Amino acid sequence: MKVVLAKPPMPQESVMILTLPIGLGYIGSYIKKHIPDAEVVVIDSDVLGYHSVDKFVRRIKEEKPDVLGITVFSHAVLVTREVLNRIKSELGKSVCLVVGGPHVNAIREKIFRDLPSADFGIISDGELGLTALVESLQSGRLKEDINRIAGLIYRDNGITCVNANKFNPDIDEYDFIDYKNIINVDGYLRGGSPMGLFHRRSPVGTIITTRGCPFLCRFCASGLNTGKKIRSRSPAHVVAEIKDLVVNYGAREIHIMDDNFTFSKKHVRDICQGIANESLDISIAMPNGIRLDTVDEEMLSVMKKVGFYSLGFGIETASADTLKYISKGITIELIKEKVALAKRAGFQTVGFFILGFPNESVKDNYNTGRFPDKIGLDFASFGNFTPLPGTSLYDELVQKAEIRDDFLPSFSSGEITYSPNGMTLKELKKIQVRVIFFYYLNPQRIYKIIGLLKLKDIKYVFRRLFLILFRPKIKER
Numbered sequence: 001m002k003v004v005l006a007k008p009p010m011p012q013e014s015v016m017i018l019t020l021p022i023g024l025g026y027i028g029s030y031i032k033k034h035i036p037d038a039e040v041v042v043i044d045s046d047v048l049g050y051h052s053v054d055k056f057v058r059r060i061k062e063e064k065p066d067v068l069g070i071t072v073f074s075h076a077v078l079v080t081r082e083v084l085n086r087i088k089s090e091l092g093k094s095v096c097l098v099v100g101g102p103h104v105n106a107i108r109e110k111i112f113r114d115l116p117s118a119d120f121g122i123i124s125d126g127e128l129g130l131t132a133l134v135e136s137l138q139s140g141r142l143k144e145d146i147n148r149i150a151g152l153i154y155r156d157n158g159i160t161c162v163n164a165n166k167f168n169p170d171i172d173e174y175d176f177i178d179y180k181n182i183i184n185v186d187g188y189l190r191g192g193s194p195m196g197l198f199h200r201r202s203p204v205g206t207i208i209t210t211r212g213c214p215f216l217c218r219f220c221a222s223g224l225n226t227g228k229k230i231r232s233r234s235p236a237h238v239v240a241e242i243k244d245l246v247v248n249y250g251a252r253e254i255h256i257m258d259d260n261f262t263f264s265k266k267h268v269r270d271i272c273q274g275i276a277n278e279s280l281d282i283s284i285a286m287p288n289g290i291r292l293d294t295v296d297e298e299m300l301s302v303m304k305k306v307g308f309y310s311l312g313f314g315i316e317t318a319s320a321d322t323l324k325y326i327s328k329g330i331t332i333e334l335i336k337e338k339v340a341l342a343k344r345a346g347f348q349t350v351g352f353f354i355l356g357f358p359n360e361s362v363k364d365n366y367n368t369g370r371f372p373d374k375i376g377l378d379f380a381s382f383g384n385f386t387p388l389p390g391t392s393l394y395d396e397l398v399q400k401a402e403i404r405d406d407f408l409p410s411f412s413s414g415e416i417t418y419s420p421n422g423m424t425l426k427e428l429k430k431i432q433v434r435v436i437f438f439y440y441l442n443p444q445r446i447y448k449i450i451g452l453l454k455l456k457d458i459k460y461v462f463r464r465l466f467l468i469l470f471r472p473k474i475k476e477r
C-alpha cells in the first residue's frame with residue numbers, strides 16, 4: 001500500500017519559514033515502523049517549491065497513492081478544498097483522501113463542511129489514527145473496524161461520526177523521525193529557513209521535546225491541536241535525537257519548537273545534563289517561545305552552560321487589561337522581572353507581540369509597539385490578532401457576530417483579516433506598519449541585525465519584511 005503525506009501548495013509569498021513538517025515526519029515514520037511493507041512518501045510543497053494546485057495535483061497523480069493524507073492549517077483550507085476536489089474528480093475512488101492537523105483538530109465534525117471531498121478526517125495523534133486506517137484498508141476490514149479507529153471522522157449514511165480520540169501519553173513510543181527513509185532532513189538543515197530572524201550557527205535542526213499545553217490563552221489553538229496536558233519525551237530520547245542530528249547530519253544548532261519546553265524544571269535539567277554528558281558542541285534556541293512565568297535563575301544558568309543562547313517569550317501585549325482579557329496568566333510586573341532575569345543570565349531575548357486584539361484601542365497598540373524597548377528586549381516581532389477556529393476568542397467573536405462561524409484566517413502577504421470594533425482593517429495595518437518601521441529604524445538595532453544575518457536567509461528575511469510592510473491584501477468586511 002502506498003501512502004503519500006502532503007503539505008498543500010501555498011502561494012510563494014506565504015512561505016516565510018521553511019522548517020521540517022514535524023507531524024508528517026512522525027506519522028510517516030510510525031506507519032513505516034508498523035507496516036514495513038507500506039511505501040511512504042512525504043511531499044512538502046514548501047520545500048519542493050510547489051506553489052500551484054496544478055503542480056501539486058500533477059505530482060500526486062504521478063505518485064499514484066492508495067492513501068493521500070493532507071495536513072490542514074486553517075489558513076490553508078481553501079487551497080486544500082481545491083486540491084481535494086481536483087484529485088477526487090481526476091482519480092476517483094482509487095485514492096482514499098484523509099485530512100488531519102490543526103484545522104481538523106479545531107473543527108472536528110464540521111470538517112466535511114469545509115472539505116467535502118475528503119473521505120476521512122483524523123483528530124489527535126495522527127500516528128495512531130492513520131496507521132490503524134491504513135492497516136484496515138490493507139486488510140479489507142474497514143467496515144468492521146471503522147468505529148474503532150482512534151480519532152477517525154467518517155460519514156455513515158449522511159451522518160458525520162467522530163470516534164473517541166487519543167493523545168498518547170507515551171510519545172517516546174513514536175520514536176524519532178526516520179530521516180533516512182521518510183524525509184530528507186538535509187533539505188531543511190541546509191536549504192531551510194528557520195523560525196525567528198536569526199540563528200547563530202548552521203545547519204539548524206528542529207525538534208520537539210513535548211506536546212501539548214495546559215494553559216488556556218484565549219487566542220491560541222495549541223491545546224486543541226496537541227492536547228491540554230503536557231506530554232514529554234524522556235530526556236534520554238531527546239538527547240539521542242539531538243546527537244543523531246549533530247553526528248549523522250551535521251547540525252550545529254538546534255531549535256526547540258515546543259509550546260512549553262520550560263514547563264517542567266526536571267525536564268529541562270535532565271535534557272541539559274544529557275547534552276553535557278555527551279559533550280555536544282551546539283547552540284540552542286527557542287524561537288517558538290516559552291512562558292516567562294516558568295523560568296527561574298537556576299534553570300537559565302543550567303541552560304546557558306550547554307549552549308542555549310536565545311529565548312523567545314510570548315508576551316503578546318503591553319496592556320494589563322488585554323493580558324487579563326486573553327487569559328495570558330502573566331502580569332506586566334512579571335514580564336519586566338523575568339526579561340531582566342534572562343538578560344542578566346546572558347541570553348538574547350526576543351518578544352512576540354500581537355496587535356489588534358478585540359477591545360484594544362489605537363493607543364493600546366502603539367503602547368505595545370514601544371514596550372519591547374522599555375523592558376530591554378533585544379528583538380521583537382509584531383503579528384496581528386487572527387481569530388483561530390475553536391479558540392475561545394473565536395467563539396466570542398462569532399457570538400457577537402463580529403465574524404461568521406465559518407471565518408477562515410489568512411497569514412498570506414501580511415494580510416489582515418480581523419480588526420477590533422471601531423478600527424478598520426486598513427487602520428490596523430497602518431498601525432502595524434508604523435510600529436514595525438519605528439521599531440526597526442533604529443541604527444543600533446540595524447547594526448545588530450546585520451551582524452547576525454546569514455547570507456542564505458537574507459531573501460527570506462527581506463521577503464518577510466517586504467510582504468508585511470508593503471504588500472498587504474486587505475479586503476474590508
Ligand code: B12
Nearest residue numbers: 022023069070071073074100101102122125126221222225
Ligand atoms: C512548530 C510549529 C510551527 C512550525 C512548524 C510547523 C510544521 N509544519 O510542523 C512553524 C514555525 C513553521 C509554524 C508555522 C506556522 N504555524 Co505553527 N505551530 C507549531 C506548533 C508550536 C507545534 C507543532 C508541532 O510540531 N507539533 C508536534 C507535531 C507532532 O504535531 P503536528 O505537527 O500538529 O501533527 C500532529 C497532528 O496535528 C496530526 N496531523 C498533522 N497533520 C496531519 C495529517 C494527517 C493526514 C493526519 C491524519 C494527522 C495529521 O498528527 C500529527 C502527529 O501527531 C503548533 C502548536 C501546537 N501545539 O500544535 C503551532 C500551530 C500548529 N501553528 C499555527 C499557526 C497559525 C502557524 C502559522 C500560520 C503562523 C504564521 N503566522 O504564519 C504558520 C503556518 C505554517 C504552515 N504550515 O504553512 C497554529 C495553527 C492553528 C490552525 N488552526 O491552523 C498552531 C496550533 C499554534 C497556534 N497559534 O494556535 N508552526
Ligand code: SF4
Nearest residue numbers: 213215217220222259
Ligand atoms: S500561547 Fe503558549 S502558553 Fe498560551 S495556550 Fe498557547 S502555547 Fe500555551
